[in-house]
Amino acid sequence: MTEPIVHPGVVHPHVKVRRATKSSWGGLAVVIPVLVILAAGPYIIDRGMQQSLVTLFTLIVLGTMWNLLAGYGGMVSIGQQAYIGIGAYGLVYIADVIGLDPFLAVPVAVVVAGILSLPISFLAFRLSGGYFAIGTWVIAEVLKLITTQIPALGGGSGISLTAFSDFSPGRRIAYVYWLSLAAVVIAVAVTYWIMRSRLGLGFTAIRDDAVAAASLGVRVTRSKRFVFVIAAMGSALAGGMIAANTLRVTPDSVYSVSYSAFMIFIVVIGGIGTIEGPIVGAIVFFGLQQWLSDLGSWYLIIIGVLAIVITLFLPKGLWGLISGNGRIRLFPVGYRLESPLERFSLAAKAAAPKE
Amino acid sequence: MQWLNAVIQGVLLGGLYALLAAGLSLMFGVMRIVNLAHGVLAIVAAYIGLVFVENVGISPFLAIVLVVPIMALVGYLLQWGLLNRAISKGGLAPLLVTFGLAVVLTQLLQERFTADTQAIQIGALGTDSITISDNISIGLFPLMTFVVGVLVIAALQLFISKAPLGRAMRATSDDVDTVMLMGIDNRQVYALSTALALATVGLAGMFIGMRTQFSPTFGDAMLIFAFEAVIIGGLGSLWGTLAGGMVLGIAQTIGAQVNPSYGVLFGHLVFLAILAFRPTGLLPKAVTA
Amino acid sequence: MSLLEVRDLDVHYGDFQAIYSLDVSLAEGETLAVIGANGAGKSTLMKAIAGLLRPSKGDIQFDGRSVVGTPAFKRVPLGIALTPEGRKIFRSLSVEENLLVGAHTKRKGPWNLKSVYEAFPLVADRKDRLGVNLSGGEQQAAAIGRALMSNPRLLLLDEVSLGLAPVVVEQIYAALPAITSQGTTVLVVEQDVNQSMRVADRIQCLLEGRTVLEGVPFDLSRDQIAAAYFGI
Numbered sequence: 002m003t004e005p006i007v008h009p010g011v012v013h014p015h016v017k018v019r020r021a022t023k024s025s026w027g028g029l030a031v032v033i034p035v036l037v038i039l040a041a042g043p044y045i046i047d048r049g050m051q052q053s054l055v056t057l058f059t060l061i062v063l064g065t066m067w068n069l070l071a072g073y074g075g076m077v078s079i080g081q082q083a084y085i086g087i088g089a090y091g092l093v094y095i096a097d098v099i100g101l102d103p104f105l106a107v108p109v110a111v112v113v114a115g116i117l118s119l120p121i122s123f124l125a126f127r128l129s130g131g132y133f134a135i136g137t138w139v140i141a142e143v144l145k146l147i148t149t150q151i152p153a154l155g156g157g158s159g160i161s162l163t164a165f166s167d168f169s170p171g172r173r174i175a176y177v178y179w180l181s182l183a184a185v186v187i188a189v190a191v192t193y194w195i196m197r198s199r200l201g202l203g204f205t206a207i208r209d210d211a212v213a214a215a216s217l218g219v220r221v222t223r224s225k226r227f228v229f230v231i232a233a234m235g236s237a238l239a240g241g242m243i244a245a246n247t248l249r250v251t252p253d254s255v256y257s258v259s260y261s262a263f264m265i266f267i268v269v270i271g272g273i274g275t276i277e278g279p280i281v282g283a284i285v286f287f288g289l290q291q292w293l294s295d296l297g298s299w300y301l302i303i304i305g306v307l308a309i310v311i312t313l314f315l316p317k318g319l320w321g322l323i324s325g326n327g328r329i330r331l332f333p334v335g336y337r338l339e340s341p342l343e344r345f346s347l348a349a350k351a352a353a354p355k356e
Numbered sequence: 357m358q359w360l361n362a363v364i365q366g367v368l369l370g371g372l373y374a375l376l377a378a379g380l381s382l383m384f385g386v387m388r389i390v391n392l393a394h395g396v397l398a399i400v401a402a403y404i405g406l407v408f409v410e411n412v413g414i415s416p417f418l419a420i421v422l423v424v425p426i427m428a429l430v431g432y433l434l435q436w437g438l439l440n441r442a443i444s445k446g447g448l449a450p451l452l453v454t455f456g457l458a459v460v461l462t463q464l465l466q467e468r469f470t471a472d473t474q475a476i477q478i479g480a481l482g483t484d485s486i487t488i489s490d491n492i493s494i495g496l497f498p499l500m501t502f503v504v505g506v507l508v509i510a511a512l513q514l515f516i517s518k519a520p521l522g523r524a525m526r527a528t529s530d531d532v533d534t535v536m537l538m539g540i541d542n543r544q545v546y547a548l549s550t551a552l553a554l555a556t557v558g559l560a561g562m563f564i565g566m567r568t569q570f571s572p573t574f575g576d577a578m579l580i581f582a583f584e585a586v587i588i589g590g591l592g593s594l595w596g597t598l599a600g601g602m603v604l605g606i607a608q609t610i611g612a613q614v615n616p617s618y619g620v621l622f623g624h625l626v627f628l629a630i631l632a633f634r635p636t637g638l639l640p641k642a643v644t645a
Numbered sequence: 646m647s648l649l650e651v652r653d654l655d656v657h658y659g660d661f662q663a664i665y666s667l668d669v670s671l672a673e674g675e676t677l678a679v680i681g682a683n684g685a686g687k688s689t690l691m692k693a694i695a696g697l698l699r700p701s702k703g704d705i706q707f708d709g710r711s712v713v714g715t716p717a718f719k720r721v722p723l724g725i726a727l728t729p730e731g732r733k734i735f736r737s738l739s740v741e742e743n744l745l746v747g748a749h750t751k752r753k754g755p756w757n758l759k760s761v762y763e764a765f766p767l768v769a770d771r772k773d774r775l776g777v778n779l780s781g782g783e784q785q786a787a788a789i790g791r792a793l794m795s796n797p798r799l800l801l802l803d804e805v806s807l808g809l810a811p812v813v814v815e816q817i818y819a820a821l822p823a824i825t826s827q828g829t830t831v832l833v834v835e836q837d838v839n840q841s842m843r844v845a846d847r848i849q850c851l852l853e854g855r856t857v858l859e860g861v862p863f864d865l866s867r868d869q870i871a872a873a874y875f876g877i
Contacts, residue, residue, distance in 0.1 A: 077451050079392075124628060127635040128587070131390020131451050135583040136631070139624055142580065146621040258576060262459050269452055298463040305460035312452045313441050520745070527735045527746045530776075534733040537695060539721030539750035539795060 028332070039182055043175035051178045055246045057287045058181040059239050062188045063260065064267035064279030064286075066235035069192050072274035073204045074228040077130075079261040080137025083121075083144045084233040086256040087114040088240025090154055093250055096164035098153065103164040104180065107241040114237030115230050122229045126222065138258060145256035159251025162244055177245045184242055188235050193276055193332050195231070200224055262301070269308045272318025276332040281320045357491035358613060364494060366609035370585075370602030371502030372567070374509055376560040377582040377589075377597045379553035382512065385592060386525045386549040387443065389450045393458040395579030397554060400461060401427050401561030402570055403469060406476050416476050416566055424558045431554030435547040443546070458575065465572035473569035476562070501563045506598065508556055513594045515552075525549055577620070584627040590637025599638050648673040648830050649694070649799055654703035656689050663689040664854040666703070671799070676821075676831040678845035680838055682874060686854040687834040688730045691803045694832070695727035696720045707799070722750045724798035728791075730807065730834075732784040736777040740768060740787050743776060747794035754796025755827050761790040764823045767816070782813035789817070799830045806837040818844055838870060852876045 042051060063081070070076045091110025096103040121140055128136045149157045165173045195201055203224055206214035215221050244250050263286065271282020286304065293300035311318055380394045391397075401423050408419040442453040484496040516522040528535045528545045535542055564570060564578070581604060589600025604623050611622025630637065651669035655662065664686045671677050679687050692698040694705060696717030705713050712720055726747075735743050744758060762769035765786045771779060779787065785805055792800060806814040814837065821844050825831060835841040841848065842862045850858035850873040858865070858873035871877075 071448060075448075077448055079455070124631055127631050130388075131384075131392065131454075132583065132587065134392070134451060134455075135390070135580065136587075139580055139584070139627060143621065143624045143628065146624070150617075262455075265452065265455060269456075273448070298466050302460050302463045302467075305456045305463065309438070309453050309456040309460070312449050312456070313438075313445060316445065316449070520749070523738065523742055523746055524749065526737055526742075530735040530737050531733055533697065534729060534735070535746070536697070536717040537721065537727050537729060537733075538746050538791075539718050540746075541716075541718045 048174045055181045058185045059242045060283040062239045063264045064283045065188045066232040067264035068268045068279045070232045077134045078137040079134045080141040081236040082256050082260045083141035084114045084236035085240035088237030089244035089250045089255045092241045092244045111234045111237045115234040118230045118233030122226050145252045149252045162248045181242045266308045272320030278320040362609040362613040366606030368498040368502040369605030371505030373585045373601030374598040375505035377585040379557040380582045381586050381597045382553045386529050387546050392454040396458050396461045396575030398557050398561035398578050399575040401558040402565030405562045420562045427558030428551040428555040431550040432547050435550035440543045473571045475569045476565040478566045509598045588630050590640035592641030593639050596639035650706040652704045655701045657701045676846045678833045678841035679849050681851035685851040726792040726795045726797035727801040728788045730803040732788040734776040734784045741772040747791035752796040756793040802833045
């Protein structure tokens with residue numbers, strides 16, 4: 002019978018489980034004003050810049066979705082362009098042919114993409130790893146080839162989006178801008194919500210050890226399928242944004258595997274497995290694209306080499322570097338143990354927050 | 357009769373696909389890597405061959421003799437320099453690195469050679485054919501390609517089964533930790549496997565370049581066809597890859613017979629059908645390690 | 646002159662320490678049995694000697710030179726061969742192919758396909774069977790044969806009896822004299838105390854990563870060993 006060791010002056014240290022950290026409250030203090038300023042965009046910046054920002058927002062949405070699939074779900078896809086295509090063509094078809102208001106057509110196209118991705122997932126999940134990746138690409142190619150055969154959608158030469166012709170260009174661009182900003186907020190919020198939930202905790206477990214996770218009751222396949230569908234819907238949302246921004250869709254442009262390349266580079270450079278990573282990556286990628294645009298295809302070569310180097314030497318990406326490997330978290334998805342004794346313990350301060 | 361002709365063309369095309377896919381299958385078998393740069397590496401070989409033929413002025417077949425060892429060396433260095441590091445990083449690293457490599461190589465080719473299509477000229481050999489009957493003729497070059505494809509698959513299979521290095525590759529594939537207890541450096545085994553894989557890729561790339569017009573982005577389709585051949589045939593079996601290649605080839609030629617723009621789509625649909633109804637493929641390996 | 650000299654060894658698995666300041670010494674030609682319960686650190690010791698684990702402290706000297714920095718695959722040509730815990734026979738290779746892989750380093754010595762088949766008739770009978778189709782005892786015999794094919798100076802046998810019927814274990818240990826008579830030094834790790842007492846020149850008992858008993862089987866009583874084994 003040994004007596005428990007008691008610290009003088011403290012009888013029962015209360016240990017709290019906290020989700021947020023100081024930095025995440027600080028992050029909120031930064032993010033909200035930024036969103037407000039961005040929302041005022043159409044009143045402050047010119048149309049060309051608005052359209053540029055829409056491109057940036059599209060990249061953020063795509064990066065966030067790819068990170069959801071790969072960084073959290075462990076599934077590398079090079080076929081998300083399938084759903085970008087469904088979103089883009091969906092918007093055109095539903096708004097122009099069926100005649101629904103274009104701002105309603107986007108959510109409908111997103112839902113259609115989600116529904117289609119369900120049977121696709123059953124096929125795709127028969128493969129894993131690198132073969133799963135190529136399989137998703139084949140599915141995208143099939144959708145592209147089928148779309149090319151449909152005359153109502155313009156066949157191989159594509160089709161223009163006319164549903165916005167009632168609006169003046171300034172109005173249209175502003176509305177598309179707000180739609181895209183809303184898309185970013187929704188995409189990031191949905192991802193944040195998923196990762197904060199039990200599903201997110203399950204994914205962390207699956208990432209560490211899928212078999213152990215399954216034995217604890219984590220529904221591995223069902224979780225992956227859920228994420229697959231969400232990512233499809235998010236990609237379709239991006240497709241809608243692209244169509245609304247450029248007003249023209251062709252099979253080659255919208256089903257292009259280049260989008261997958263962009264998504265992968267964005268997430269790898271920004272930092273895989275965190276919510277902040279794809280946002281940082283999209284900004285960097287967008288910046289590099291603008292800055293190096295004179296160099297033609299050299300910009301893609303530089304970004305590709307950067308991605309390879311980061312994968313091998315800086316696996317947590319730029320956000321990992323900035324955040325000191327998880328010490329700063331704008332979007333707190335983990336759990337922290339906090340005990341009042343921590344204040345007195347230098348060792349506890351130095352330790353990284355536990356996930 | 358035209359359908360029979362299409363089937364024959366498909367079988368011969370399958371030989372090329374099998375030759376193309378062999379390296380992909382080998383790398384996955386030994387080190388569980390799906391090399392996403394596989395397709396573009398075949399095109400790299402074709403361009404190297406093109407440079408030898410057009411700038412140096414040698415015959416395409418002599419160019420093959422040069423390209424194959426060059427690609428083997430490229431594979432060896434690639435594995436030691438890049439891929440071994442990616443494997444030890446683990447997780448998604450190998451996929452991400454080979455993907456990045458594929459994009460970088462495609463863009464480099466585009467910078468150097470532009471997006472124009474080119475072909476390695478083989479003169480009359482490209483159109484010579486053997487006439488079997490009124491409606492059926494077999495192209496000489498496709499037949500040659502088919503024979504080479506079958507021979508390479510057979511040679512690889514023999515090597516894997518009988519040669520000491522082949523045995524070491526199979527042992528490494530089964531259990532990489534234990535193979536170190538045999539005095540075998542698994543990184544060296546990986547490098548030699550990749551060298552062998554890229555040698556076959558080099559051969560395939562040359563035959564592709566001699567058969568058809570190609571451009572830097574051709575690698576995308578090559579990766580997809582190689583992948584489909586492997587999956588249709590069944591993972592882990594080289595003869596399966598041959599069978600898969602032929603099934604894919606036949607699907608594509610019959611599709612093209614129905615409508616010239618349906619060829620590739622038919623191939624995809626057959627692939628998806630196999631995935632849906634017989635996911636292990638036609639001739640999967642009996643023992644999975 | 647000791648062939649193997651382990652000094653002050655610490656081995657960690659992440660934050661968990663499995664071995665504490667361990668000393669082990671083996672003279673050439675000797676057979677040492679390291680015994681202990683589960684988690685005593687026996688297999689950890691074997692893996693460190695073979696090079697699969699890197700110690701966090703201490704030295705391992707083989708034939709007078711330190712091998713701590715030498716990767717596992719380079720220790721085999723020096724003359725160290727491990728029959729790993731769990732046998733680890735290559736599943737898709739036949740028995741004979743397993744043996745041939747074991748001979749990869751081509752060290753000179755008495756062991757080749759013929760002599761291994763003579764020492765282990767069980768293995769000879771199954772030589773064309775695939776690894777995945779072997780019984781536990783057949784796998785164990787094949788694994789030992791495979792290790793012998795590299796003609797080691799030091800043979801490490803890790804948990805040979807694990808999961809096998811006593812009759813089978815006896816058959817396998819019956820081949821040990823054929824091995825030691827060639828002058829091979831053997832380090833056996835065992836949970837089966839009786840078996841190890843029968844074959845070893847010396848015994849070392851580990852408990853939670855430390856040596857708790859050492860001696861010659863003749864001098865040690867059953868009670869002494871039981872006490873050390875269970876830490877009573």
